[in-house]
Amino acid sequence: MAFHFVNRVVSSIICTLVLFPSIYEVYGFGFDLGIPSVVTNFSSGVGEVVKAPVDVVASVPGKVVSTAGDAWSTVSETVVNQDPELSVKYYLYDNPSNLEEYKQIVVGQVDSLRSVRISKDTTLRILIHGFMQDYNSSYPQQMKDTLLMHTGDPVVIVDWGHLADGKFGPEAARAILYPFIVDNVADVGQYVANFIVFLKDNEALSSLDQVHILGFSLGAHVSGIAGWTVQNATDGEKVARITGLDPAGPKFFLKRTERRLNQDDAKFVDVIHTSHLGYFLQMGHLDFFPNGGKIQPGCVETESGITDTVTSLGSLLTGSCSHSRAWKYYLRSIKDNEFYGCECNNIFKYEFTGCEVECEDKVPFGELAPSKARGNYYLSI
Numbered sequence: 001m002a003f004h005f006v007n008r009v010v011s012s013i014i015c016t017l018v019l020f021p022s023i024y025e026v027y028g029f030g031f032d033l034g035i036p037s038v039v040t041n042f043s044s045g046v047g048e049v050v051k052a053p054v055d056v057v058a059s060v061p062g063k064v065v066s067t068a069g070d071a072w073s074t075v076s077e078t079v080v081n082q083d084p085e086l087s088v089k090y091y092l093y094d095n096p097s098n099l100e101e102y103k104q105i106v107v108g109q110v111d112s113l114r115s116v117r118i119s120k121d122t123t124l125r126i127l128i129h130g131f132m133q134d135y136n137s138s139y140p141q142q143m144k145d146t147l148l149m150h151t152g153d154p155v156v157i158v159d160w161g162h163l164a165d166g167k168f169g170p171e172a173a174r175a176i177l178y179p180f181i182v183d184n185v186a187d188v189g190q191y192v193a194n195f196i197v198f199l200k201d202n203e204a205l206s207s208l209d210q211v212h213i214l215g216f217s218l219g220a221h222v223s224g225i226a227g228w229t230v231q232n233a234t235d236g237e238k239v240a241r242i243t244g245l246d247p248a249g250p251k252f253f254l255k256r257t258e259r260r261l262n263q264d265d266a267k268f269v270d271v272i273h274t275s276h277l278g279y280f281l282q283m284g285h286l287d288f289f290p291n292g293g294k295i296q297p298g299c300v301e302t303e304s305g306i307t308d309t310v311t312s313l314g315s316l317l318t319g320s321c322s323h324s325r326a327w328k329y330y331l332r333s334i335k336d337n338e339f340y341g342c343e344c345n346n347i348f349k350y351e352f353t354g355c356e357v358e359c360e361d362k363v364p365f366g367e368l369a370p371s372k373a374r375g376n377y378y379l380s381i
Contacts, residue, residue: 087162088191091135092116094154099145105156107191107198116204118154123240124199124210126156128192128226130217130248131181134161139216139245139327150334158195160188164218182251185218186259189225196226197233211239213266216327217278220247220271224261231265241371242266246278246326253279268371272330275322286373288341288365290329290381292350296322297381329381333366341365341377350378 091102106112118124125147127140135141135157144155163184165177192213199205208230215223223242231238244261252260261283263269269284273293280293291297299321333339342359344350363373 087160088188089135089159090195091157091159092154093144093148093157096148096152099148102157105195105199107195110202113199113202113204116199118199118205118210120206120210122153122210123151123212124154124156124205126158126192126196126211126213126223128158128213128215128219128222129161129164130215130219131178132165132175133216134164135159136161139324143214143327143331146331146334158188158192158219158222160184160222163188179251181218182248185221186225189222190229192222192226193229193233196230196239200234208234208237209240209267212241212243213239214243214245214327214330215247215261216245217248217323220244221252221260224265224269225259227265228258238265238267240266241268241270242284243330244269244271244283245330246272246274246323247283249277249279253281270369272326272366274326274329275320277320277323278326282376285371286363286369287376288369289350289376289378290325290339290365292378294322296325299325330366332381333364333368337364337366337368339365339379339381341379343375344378345376 090105090107092105093099093102095101103116104112105116127143129135129137129140133139140157144157147153147155164181196205196208196211200208205211213223213226215221223244224247227239227242242261242265247261257264260279261269261271263283263285268286270286270288271282271284272288272290273280274290274296276294278293329339340362341364343361343363363370363377365377365379
């Protein structure tokens with residue numbers, strides 16, 4: 001086990017050093033990384049209505065990672081050896097008049113469900129963030145606010161931030177942890193499934209038909225694994241819908257379908273593809289490819305080479321303009337359903353023959369995507 005651990009670290013470091021020479025300066029070979037410690041302020045009791053939690057990130061001056069041994073130790077402490085069950089948290093927001101108010105639900109603690117009853121005629125949306133993000137990132141916070149304001153339905157934010165980002169120095173150095181964080185995805189997905197089953201078993205949720213999971217990047221695969229695990233725990237019963245927002249591509253193309261998002265994970269799986277970083281093949285019942293699904297208008301990436309315009313591995317993996325457009329486009333569809341996709345066999349037909357000109361089969365994009373639609377749809381936004 002120790003050999004495989006060291007091998008993954010060394011492989012990740014070598015790959016990153018070859019692709020991004022500037023990593024020499026930030027990984028910590030004799031440099032001060034200013035590794036942060038995280039202090040989370042939770043002063044309320046379980047189930048109590050309070051303001052949204054705030055993570056205080058305090059820099060630790062003088063912390064130097066000067067050897068590979070120190071680096072491996074830090075990786076092990078911050079990402080690899082964390083307990084997913086303790087590191088994954090669930091915050092329920094159900095008050096459109098106060099977007100910061102939440103109830104924390106703890107799986108296994110029925111008391112945390114005291115005031116939680118999700119009406120039969122509402123949809124429970126579960127938002128799952130991606131790599132190097134947490135509950136307080138733009139996604140899922142902006143999505144949560146928009147859903148509450150425009151639908152009034154309850155929203156749960158899944159916070160797996162301590163497993164998605166080891167708080168290990170600068171972004172480029174932390175990005176080396178990506179292979180380890182991918183290994184956390186399956187565990188997180190299983191615990192999200194436990195959360196959903198916990199709600200249903202304790203009658204906080206009437207039916208799995210009320211559940212819509214939206215996952216961004218790595219969070220899309222967490223969503224898929226959660227959906228698949230729910231089926232195993234409920235004799236084949238599926239959640240209603242999973243939306244994959246530019247599901248992460250690296251390390252997922254060769255994974256078995258039960259280890260990533262696929263169309264068997266829910267009654268309806270729709271996917272939005274927007275970048276080179278995403279899983280660019282069809283994954284769901286309904287797949288949308290805005291602007292071709294690779295490079296979005298106004299973003300900095302160019303056909304001549306993505307690395308020419310992205311300054312670090314960290315910004316490549318988490319700050320990609322095109323990658324983030326997936327959730328931003330979906331958010332716009334909640335506010336104003338102005339977008340429609342046209343069915344097209346492939347991107348070449350879309351780009352060279354103009355599916356939109358000859359479009360006979362239009363479907364609404366995003367929030368109002370019809371559950372009966374099937375195939376690949378292209379649109380310009």
